[in-house]
Amino acid sequence: MDGVTGPQSDVVLVLPGGGYRVHAPHEAEPIVEWLGAQGWFARIVNYPLNTAHPAPLRFVSRAVAEERAGGAGRVGVIGFSAGGHLAGLSALAPGLEPDERPDFAILGYPVVSLVDGPHTGSRAVLLGDNVDSPDDAVARSLSLETLVRPDSPPMFVWHTAEDDVVPVRHSYLLGGALAAAHVPHELHVFPGDVHGVALAADTDASAWTGLCADWLTRLPVTPR
Template identity: 30%
Template sequence: MPSTTLQSSNLPLYNRSMLNNPRPSNITRRTFLGVGGAAAVASPMRAFAAASQASNSSAVKVEKGVVYGKGGSMDLHCDIYRPPPGTEKHMALIHLYGGGFRGGSIADLPDKVTPVTALGYVSIAAQYRLTGVAKFPAMLHDVKTAIRWARANATALGIDPKRVAVVGYSAGGFLALAAAGTMNRPEFEGEGGNPKVGSELAACVAFYPRTEISLEANGAAHILLPPGSDAAAHRAASPTTYVSPAFPPTILYHGLADMNIPPESSYHFLQLLREAKVPSELHTFDGVPHEFDTHPEFAQATAELTDFFLDRHVLHPRTYPPFGPGGGRGRGSTAIG
């Protein structure tokens, strides 16, 4: 475990001036005594839990190199991670790797995917085209193809087709949010397979995502979009454009020491979700950088937080009086702190 204690924050409303202040003074932090922190209080319990988690992780089975559709003329592959017998929740999580849209592959995902799979989810690590092959929206088309494929093959996967979610990391988080905001929009569906199946999502999980490429004049925009793309094209490619009350329940994670994609990206998105009254959470961790979940304790902690979020918003939706559905502010968002 790194020296930094896992923490979460009460979240301020986003202000564009925060881009110049990566550690806003109005963030208040509490020691996180949820999934990871509570176990630290009682070391015997923690040791038992760790042994149980290790056992479950070792029981995860992986089927590699399954073709799920077409991206242009190329086959698109996925790795299917199946949960241990007896833990099945009959829900699929489609995982999308990071890499700045220019790199990354499904081979990067096992350490991120396994902990949440061990909790009972079918995980699908899905390939998507990079910008060296095709520009946006090609990679979003591929994500939609993966969603439709999972829903079309629900019986073989052992899932409920209404229980499919996306989980994205960095650039993959951008694509996860974009997919969640553009469900069944023809211009973003592509022609990769299963055209008669919808791309509905039950939930969205985004780790340290970029959320608005229009803010990146010399960054993601010139990587993701064709040369000469104007401001309208930037807006059309930004997940922030598509936040509405129809957006599925969403949980975000961000390290407060992320120098690659500042946490304000997630703050901004949470504010939009709140305004649309979408069930949503943002968990921030003090002193940790981009891709903090490569550390096994953070991977396990975020897996359990994700599991709890999905259980109360998708698997067993419930009301917590006086808080409302899912334990949030009415049907609105919850900021854990």
């Protein structure tokens, strides 16, 4: 199910995780169905895998622009783990045109930093030939906490406290940067130590869906 947008409808692009190497299916179609139950059109964006930056970002930015060109009102992104990194990058990366940038972003247990406790698999794919460079300039330029600006779009971020694949400090780094820049956001941390829980049914983290649904109702009606 990809979702279909019409004139002035709102849409959310779903970016599943998988370390930039695969697309995790449980972070794809179930998320589209959940968003549909909240009244949002949604479609899965199968961004390029095993491909260095900037190819994944360009793919998502084009998808955002295509939705706007098709008459969408608000265009948001939701991503998980590495998909959360890509969703955040699409919202924060400098140099994008206004029609390429989403109006809001939802990040679940996201990879945030490529320099501070990085997820090595995601870093290896994104940096490609630069992965072993002694200069971390490229890695810093892809670390979400370094890209936040006062005009960044609103964000909803959540994580589990004992995640041992992508440590919760990633979300704390991003939350601190968003707070410092006075960007509207929510950050929720739940008990648990399992990474990749998606809708998190039957866990303490399942509360994220209700909190996020409420957050979505409070977003501005018109695009930024």
